[in-house]
Amino acid sequence: MALIIAGQTTISIDTVYQRVLALANKEQRGYITPQEFNLHANQAQLDIFEQYFYDLAAMVNLSKRSEAPQTSPGANNPLEPDFGDTVNILREKISIYKGTDVALTYNGTNGSFTLPPLSSSIYRTGRMYYTGTGGSSIPLQLVNYYDLDHIKELYDAKTNSRWHTNNQENFYYTENTDGTFSLYRESTGKTPLTSGLKVEVVAEVPREVNWGYVVVNERALYNATTSIDFNLHRSEETNLVIKILELAGITINKQGLVQLASTEEAQNDQQTK
Numbered sequence: 001m002a003l004i005i006a007g008q009t010t011i012s013i014d015t016v017y018q019r020v021l022a023l024a025n026k027e028q029r030g031y032i033t034p035q036e037f038n039l040h041a042n043q044a045q046l047d048i049f050e051q052y053f054y055d056l057a058a059m060v061n062l063s064k065r066s067e068a069p070q071t072s073p074g075a076n077n078p079l080e081p082d083f084g085d086t087v088n089i090l091r092e093k094i095s096i097y098k099g100t101d102v103a104l105t106y107n108g109t110n111g112s113f114t115l116p117p118l119s120s121s122i123y124r125t126g127r128m129y130y131t132g133t134g135g136s137s138i139p140l141q142l143v144n145y146y147d148l149d150h151i152k153e154l155y156d157a158k159t160n161s162r163w164h165t166n167n168q169e170n171f172y173y174t175e176n177t178d179g180t181f182s183l184y185r186e187s188t189g190k191t192p193l194t195s196g197l198k199v200e201v202v203a204e205v206p207r208e209v210n211w212g213y214v215v216v217n218e219r220a221l222y223n224a225t226t227s228i229d230f231n232l233h234r235s236e237e238t239n240l241v242i243k244i245l246e247l248a249g250i251t252i253n254k255q256g257l258v259q260l261a262s263t264e265e266a267q268n269d270q271q272t273k
Contacts, residue, residue: 009096009231009232009233009234010229010230010231010232010234011229011230011232011234011236011237011240012229012230013041013209013210013211013227013228013229013230014211014222014224014227015237016041016230016237016240016241016244017034017037017041017211017222019241020032020037020241020244020245020248023241023245023250024245024248024250032248033220034211034213034220036248037211037244038209038210038211040243040244040247040248041209041211041230041240041244042208042209043247044240044243044244044247045206045209045230045231045232045240046205046206047243048232048236048239048240048243049097049205049206049232052090052093052094053094053124055086055090056087056090056091056094059086059087059090060087092233093232093233093235093236094126094202096231096232096233097123097202097203097204097205097206098200098201098202098203099121099122099201099202099203099204100201100203101129101137101198101199101200101201102116102122102125102198102199102201103131103197103198104116104181104197104198104199106194106195106197107180108194110180111182111192111194112176112178112180112181112182112192113180113181113182113183113197114180114181115179115181115199116199116201121201121203122201122202122203123201123202123203123204123205124201124202125199125200125201125202126199126200126201126202127139127140127199127200128140128142128173128181128197128198128199129197129198129199129200130171130183130193130196130197130198131195131196131197131198132196137198138171140171140172140173140183140197141170141172141173142172142173142174142175143172143173143174144174145174145182145190148172148174148184148189148190149189149190151170151172151186151189152186152187152188152189152190154186155169155170155186155187159187169185169186169187170185170186171183171184171185171186171193172184172185172186173197181197183196183197206230206231206232207228207231208228209228209229209230209231210226210227210228211227212224212225212226212227212228213226
């Protein structure tokens with residue numbers, strides 16, 4: 001069977017290739033060779049992977065513009081306000097490639113934390129967390145340094161209230177002009193913490209795919225042994241087909257794919273009968 005990556009979501013490269021060939025034939029655009037397909041398939045996979053981060057960043061920036069920092073007493077604030085299913089879906093797709101969270105290095109001279117450099121084990125960095133009691137990970141909200149006094153005032157008002165029952169304290173971080181970060185808790189205002197800041201990391205990119213084959217009677221036949229499937233969320237199959245066709249110079253909308261799928265399903269039902 002085709003080589004897959006343990007514990008990660010895969011999409012059959014043969015299924016995608018057959019759909020691409022069927023659509024290319026339907027559009028009377030000729031045969032896409034295995035070599036051409038493999039070239040376009042790897043580019044399409046990388047394009048989709050990189051689009052995750054672009055889309056997520058756009059959603060985060062949009063949320064920051066549309067919503068003020070959540071500084072209400074007792075709020076358990078995430079790094080970004082929840083923007084519905086879109087953000088959750090993107091995070092699920094990216095989670096396939098996540099590595100172990102990395103602690104940021106603290107610089108006692110300027111009282112700030114520095115991100116780890118990108119390396120073979122750190123492709124990108126993501127959300128910030130505070131390492132709480134017992135090693136728990138508490139998501140942080142990015143705030144403006146000048147909001148910290150107001151955050152403390154709200155905290156003091158909360159704790160001094162006779163109706164106060166929630167002892168949970170929130171944590172925040174700021175991004176400094178030199179690209180470093182500072183960590184704060186709401187009870188201490190602008191007094192920074194010296195430890196506990198960590199960041200999630202994306203440890204890898206999708207590995208190179210390959211539609212392996214053997215030549216029999218001058219025809220390329222699928223060889224599962226030498227094939228490597230796509231390392232993407234299963235929901236990306238249709239996007240892969242469209243993007244590979246576009247890279248091959250064939251433009252088709254999703255309606256065309258739906259029509260093809262319906263035709264294939266009808267043919268399969270007929271064969272079953």
